[in-house]
Amino acid sequence: MFKDRQQAGRLLAEKLSGFAAANPVVYALPRGGLPIAEEIARRLNAPLDLILVRKLGAPGHEELAMGALVDGAAPTTILHDDVIAELAVPESYIEHSKAAALREIERRRKLYMKDRPAISPQGRTVIIADDGLATGATMEAAVAAMRKAKAGRIVVAVPVAPDDTVQALRHKADDVIVLQKPNPFWSVGSWYESFPQLADEDVIATLERTYAAQAAP
Template identity: 55%
Template sequence: MFTDRRDAGRLLAELVADLNLADPVVYALPRGGVPVALEVARRLHAPLDLILVRKLGAPGFPEVAMGAVVDGKNAQTIVNEDVFAETGADAAGLGRARRRELAEIERRRAVYLGDRARVSPAGRVVVIVDDGLATGATAKAALAAVKRQGAARTVLAVPVAPDDVVDEMRRLADDVVVVQIPEQFWAIGQFYVDFHQLSDDETVTLLREAWAGP
């Protein structure tokens, strides 16, 4: 069990540091990935930025990811075809979910980043961090986004994930770093003592801490 996300981040950071990455940039998936990524970025002495990506919840089952959408000039959508088919979703439902989540992405961009200059992944070693993987939908979208923007090497780093999802991610990222790959996995939160949903205010405070430097 991790005490909280920052505890998980410190453990994860040591494993990522073992990769001896050259001049990396760390991207958090907000909100839950921010406290984890802060610890990774601090350990690597790397800049911290965000990838604004949102899960597309299945109709009637919002906690089930039928895909994800990530921000950008041409917002990229990744569809989990198996889940999409099993939940009976259609193109119209997917489109509604995409528009709704893109609106939330724009809201988060304004609140979390304001007019702050973004760190480009082009030609960089990119470390994408979240607080765990369940279906992996948001991580897939994030990886696709940074590859499209020219990342030279991609590292996906999370405290916990099921083995089948880790295997899938290893086909998408150059490196996958995971602290725990449990045999029995129901939800990310089962591996944390404190897994509260972060507020916008908490997220902004953590980002300011990271951007303030050591």
Template identity: 50%
Template sequence: MFTNRSEAGRLLADRLADRLAEVHVLDPVVYALPRGGVPVAIEVARRLRAPLDLILVRKIGAPGYPEVAMGAVVDGASPQLIVNEDVFTATGGDAVGLARARHRELAEIERRRIRYLGDRPQISPRGRVAVIVDDGLATGATARAALAAVKRQGAAMTVLAIPVAPADLVEEMRQYADVVVVLEAPREFWAIGPFYTDFHQLSDDETVALLQETWAAADASPPSGGVTE
């Protein structure tokens, strides 16, 4: 369906620009969920002429099923924990294991902050339209955590922009975001990867290179003009 994440980002950006124009959003901030969301968000930020930042979220895998999201934790002064109660119960999750996983993933978040951002200041969503971008949704745990975090930090409006997600999850996510834009919402869905020809796992080095190139270009450009038709 998509050649790679960058193509998905360009297609998503066109759809999103139209939707934001409909609701008169002129000055959004784009937040990528790394690592896979970074190439998608770069294209979105470029199309919207919006600043690009990261929101650092880590999935908490279910016991014995690490690819199944039992929950997610998001960075912040008071880290936000989102638990998928159905998965937590069905896979035999327990409070002690959840606390250990939370601690472990917060350590990984801190490592990524240092590696990806260095001393670059993050952009506050307070009073802004926060656009959360990833390469797809499977359970929605990381997206829900990200949306909860920017709301708690004072975002005036939240937008979730995703290339692909299962149809039932798209409807559920409308409870958590003010605007949801999804390019493809199949009713039969097993994983995100099959919807991409190239869905390789991005390395830290690749992610950092993409971010540095994008930020260098943005820092050298005139001030943003906001969403364009």
């Protein structure tokens, strides 16, 4: 069990120390992935950015992902056809969920990024960090978006995830670094002593702190 996201991020950063020579970019899945990514970026002396991705929750089971969406010039959408088929989710619901996800992503972009340009992953080693994975839908969408953006090498880095999710992601990413693969898994938060919900203000404060540190001589 991890004390909190910061401790988990430091432990994960140690595992990733060998990537420092590749001059990587560290991307966080907000909100929970940002404290993890901050520790990794600090350890690797790497720039930090966000991937604005939203889970598409199944009707009546919002915590169950029927897919995920990443913003971009052409938004990247991953759908879990097995969940959609099992729950007989209508196409109209999926389209409504995608539109709502894009609205929330745009709200977050304006709030978090302001006028800062996104860092291009093209040709670079990218490390995508989150505080843990359950179904892996949001991470799968993030990896797909990085492929579309022509990233050179894609590394998924999380403190905790179930083994079946990890194995599925190994077919999508170039590397998957996970500290713990508990069985039974329960939930991501079950493996942290402290796992508070993070607010927009937490994301903004972390980004401003990181940008200030990177701009310092």
